[in-house]
Amino acid sequence: MEKLTTMVTGNNAVMRKAMLDALSLPAFILFFTMMGFGSLARGAGFSAEMSALSSLLIWGLPGQLAMVELTATGQGIIAIVFACSLANARFLPMVVSFVPAMSRGRSGLGGMLLDAQLLSINSWAVCLREFPGIESEFRHRYYLTFASSILLAAVIGTLVGYHGSVLLPAVMMLGLIFISPLFFALVLLGVAGRAERFSMILGCATISIAHTLFPSVDLLIAGIVGGSVGFAVGRSWKSGHGR
Amino acid sequence: MGAETFWIIVLGCAAATFIWRALGVVVVKRIDSSGAFFQWVTCVSYAMVAGLVFRMIILPESQLAAVSIEIRVASVIIAFAAYFLFRRRLVAGVVAGGVSLSGLVAWLG
Known part of the structure; x- marks a missing residue:
């Protein structure tokens, strides 16, 4: 695995790589996964804006699913928020293990909180895989470009799923739900x-x-x-x- | 439930998730990223993420629960085989696995 390849460097090159890496799979995976969330959120009584904002602000599918499922079954607000929080608790160790990998040195609290808010399993796994091939001072830019690209795809996917404008056969939907965990499993093989x-x-x-x-x-x-x-x-x- | 209740739920869940992220930042600011504690937290995050992925495939709560375990495991094996066969191309593995799952469900029901 440790080939001597040239490191990716330069703002434009790194942003192009981030967008291409996002479009090569993760953006599509998130689009389809969040389509599923959008249709579930509609079923539970959320509006389109609420569903899109959930993807944008919660930005962690297990927690979003907990929120929608418990709301659909009529639980109390405290129980719903608590379950969502618990389902997304992984962000604490993920942020701790991820932020130093960007080797940004000293940076402001606001910037670090924004980085933490943008983190998802996808960007965590993909960046940790790609960082060794990217010059350290450009890693943060790679991360921001990659993470915001897939977040955009996720929000669009949520709205598309909510409005149900894409109706796929059930068998095909199953395959599309399956590619999300499969992608993570394959990325983790390379750890x-x-x-x-x-x-x-x-x-x-x-x-x-x-x-x-x-x-x-x-x-x-x-x-x-x-x-x-x-x-x-x-x-x-x-x-x-x-x- | 009124619209306000739904908004409270969405914003409450966003805040409750953000707490973990912010706590992560607080911890990062205080620790030495070459020390043992950092390595332990890294191991915990890998274990959590791998556990989550394992749960999504083997013990799913999504619509995948309706697909038999044999079909899910067979599709994972096909995906891994395609990944290594096509020189570690993620796209190859993901497409092979997704198509296998859909195909096997359509074929075996």
Whole structure:
């Protein structure tokens, strides 16, 4: 994997790469995924503007789905907001692991909060995969271009799904829903680092059990258990190897 | 429910999600990104994301729940095979997997 290729550098080159990378798949995936969200939101009683703003401001599908599902079943506001928050709790460790990778050095609080707001699994996974090939001072621009491109696709997809202007056969819709997790799985296959790989395998193993026992906090359990054991294994392997 | 209630839900959910992102920024500002704590949080984020993806495929709550586990797993295997066959091209893997799932559902029901 570690080929000696030329690093991408320069504002225009990096923005072009970000847009092409977004259009190569992620923008389409988000468009179709958010179409599904748009139609569910309509069914639950949300207006088109509310649905589009949910995608723009929440910007985390598991939380958006929790919001729509609990609203449809008539839960109270507090329960809905709490469930959405819990479903999106992954943003805390994701922001922590992602922001330093942009190697921006010192930057203002406002800028960092905007970066954090734009983060999604898609940009997290794609950027961590592409950053090694991008000159460090241009990584932030790559991220902003990529993240805003897919966010735009997601908002458009939400509105298209809401208005139901694209009616696809059910069998085809299933394939389109499936490509979203599939894309993440393929991107994650390329993750380097022993500790990270162990953590991912253990996260998958843990969630199978946690999902049956504690379905509402299964992701938190998978993250903390899988990540801690993966971290410990990675450390002990490293120190053992260094001897 | 009135429109105001829906707006409160949307904005409340946006704020409740933003809290996690903002807490992430607070933590980033305070830690050394080459230290052990940072590495631990990175491992937690990988475990969480991988767990989420695993759940979306193996234990889905979406319409995919209606598709049998055999079809889902077979489609993942086909996707991975296509990905490696076409020199790690993500598009190849994703298209092969999506088409396989739709095809298998249409064929086997």
